[in-house]
Amino acid sequence: MLTNPSTKYRAFTPVSLPDRTWPNKTITKPPIWLSTDLRDGNQALIEPMDGERKRRFFDLLVKSGFKEIEIGFPSASQTEFDFVRELIEAKRIPDDVWVQVLTQARPELIERTFEALKGVPRAIVHFYGATAPNFRRIVFGQDKAGTVALAVAAAKQIKELARSRPETEWRFEYSPEVFSGTELDFAVEICNAVLDVYQPTPEKKVILNLPATVEMSTPNIYADQIEWFGRHVSRRDSVIISVHPHNDRGTGVAATELAVMAGADRVEGCLFGNGERTGNVDIVTLALNMYSQGISPALDFSDMREVVKTVEYCNQLPVPARHPYAGDLVFTAFSGSHQDAIKKGFADREGKNDEFWELPYLPIDPADIGCTYEAVIRVNSQSGKGGVAWLLEQDRGLKLPRRLQMAFSKVVQDISDRTGKEQTAADIWDAFRRTYHLDGEPRIQLIEHQESGTGKQRQITARILIDGRERTVTGQGNGPISAFIDAIRQACGVQLDLVDYQEHTLRASADAQAASYIEFRGADGATIFGVGLDEDISTSSLKAVASAANTALG
């Protein structure tokens, strides 16, 4: 890195727009969406999509609700050309969907583009030419007048070819490429020249697409450029202002949102932000950002896993685990305080499905995009009692008392610290069974018991296994639990003082019907927890005593 980049890089010149209005605007409705996955996304892939992948992507876009889809650059290759032909000939384009194709402003490419579109019921023909000063100088070797002349000639040719194909309903789009780096007055000049050719009307508008081909400035400057352009372009009522942001600075989504506030009517982008270099703007994030503000985006991503799967297959690129809304980990909390808040949030929301979503840490309900709550909380060494308790409750229906949660979460944390690994629901359940002697061959096991007596005078007679040998033990107390504690004390010398007892029934699908949790103080004053699970609530409480006795015996 240079210690002084000021001699190599120029700061972007801000737009002079002291009376800008966009900062006071809010987004209240979705823009017109155009997916350019099959063109700008496709041209950036290591391996461009073949026909089968393009078809699957097209079907996904239609299913997701896109009404405008850029299907390719048909003059670029035979694959691109054939895909356009196939969609048209197989009549795969729904009546309410406009397909769009891109071409350079070169006569032979425009001819070939129209050849590809033969017989299409409706289509948007999109041409582009770079207008930024460095492109005019370096790439085209043209001055401003030459650049305008190129655009005007292309527009005339396109208009003429369209006129010769009246069976198709045509719309036109023009992009001054690298609008983000073009002098604003020149961008308006060249767009006005193109409009003069197309002669749009409010009923038949032309799309002027203003790309941040390379994102060069902070999002507020792009918004200023859009507002400035909207104020100065001729025939504003006959123009759809479209934006086509890229993400070079990592602020493509922010720039697009501000551009919409600044008057953009339409947004071109790709699902999950695929596209040249750092990508086109991510339409999924934009749409779900709107959704999270209570605005229907008019796109349907209710089965997000399926959308991700299809896009990953078609692009042969992964959607990262932290990708907004779509990544595998974006609704997952590992850290203790997050888990605690989310667990409390879900408890608070019970029975309140018609109220506003206020869940801590979750900007939208994962269920709205087809994600289950199972993955919301995952446990590792950063986790606390809330996460462990959540997994036991979700997975096993166990509702641990708070103090038991605290004790058991230490056990899990020790394991995570030791292994450095995530603890799955199955790992936690194994640890729980081990810690509270719920299976295997613990030293003390209850086989059966009989209770007798009434009121506060209770006796118990129980058959138990002690170190593998069967014995019958008896005890007295003011209830069955204290009578069994007495029996265990007499038989094994284990001293347990009952501190707290809690029980609950389990959901119908669980193996056991009842769970009992007992907190004891042992002979040395240490806290010992016992857990019992059984079909029968009374037996589960005695099993909890046996569980604690096993811990006390060590």
Ligand SMILES: CC(=O)SCCNC(=O)CCNC(=O)[C@H](O)C(C)(C)COP(=O)(O)OP(=O)(O)OC[C@H]1O[C@@H](n2cnc3c(N)ncnc32)[C@H](O)[C@@H]1OP(=O)(O)O
């Ligand atoms: C910002 C964007 O994403 S724009 C879209 C970019 N997408 C693509 O380029 C993918 C598809 N393109 C292609 O496959 C090829 O470019 C083709 C097949 C269309 C054309 O290929 P070629 O004829 O070999 O030309 P090549 O791609 O090298 O283009 C460069 C020439 O086109 C000119 N050119 C580039 N863009 C344009 C334009 N919009 N209008 C007119 N001429 C243009 C260049 O100045 C250059 O001209 P020169 O040869 O006289 O110096």
Ligand SMILES: CC(C)C(=O)C(=O)O
């Ligand atoms: C053709 C234009 C719209 C483009 O892709 C870009 O400038 O990024």
